[in-house]
Amino acid sequence: MPNLADLPFWLRSTLKLYPWRRNDPVPMATLPGPISACRVAVVTTAGLVSPGDVPFDDGVKGGDFSHRVIDGAVEVSTLGEFHRSESFDHSGIERDRNLAFPLDRLRELAAEGVIGAVAPRHISFMGSITAPGRLVQRSAPAAAQILLDDHVDVALLVPV
């Protein structure tokens, strides 16, 4: 994994000086049963958008804090990638969206009975949000409500 020392100077400086929001206390939910009975969703910050859906907007000051819903039946390779950050190499995700949104792998695990089910809806954010107030107050609760409505037990969170 990358040590901070290996990252470009501008990114390293940002990461060191940024006032990170700290979870305190650490919130914790508990599983209702074994993983083999759980419904699992993916939350990605890769800026993925379903075909025909509204792209993320580079022009939003402080970062586009909105979220997109991705239907669980989507063909993963058709998702568009609208993450504009220069802090990571996009070429892997361009070749295989599962690298940041492993829905095909989850489907396989569900078919094998490792998990109970794949959630009917998943969530995508565009992770370059330097001013996270609106993420915390608006889009995170809205995204959580979608997963609650779908009786999701476990969410796998995938930053890029």
Next chain:
Amino acid sequence: MCHQAVGLVGAELERRGIVTVSVTMLPEITRKVRPPRALAVPYPLGYPLGAPNDPAVQRAVLVRLLTLAERADVPVLDDL
């Protein structure tokens, strides 16, 4: 910033009863944000599940994430 975003969204999910597990490529940031359960992967930014078009590697990461979902001794930050 992605790591902070997943930490904040994850906190909201946990408060409302959904168990979360995060991937992290930047454990130094994850220690500051403190999500309940995180798996540090030895991959570069942009490659959270390891490698494109490599189902075996991607699956291995997912299986470890699902194992971590069972942990209640939070915060947990394990290496893949």
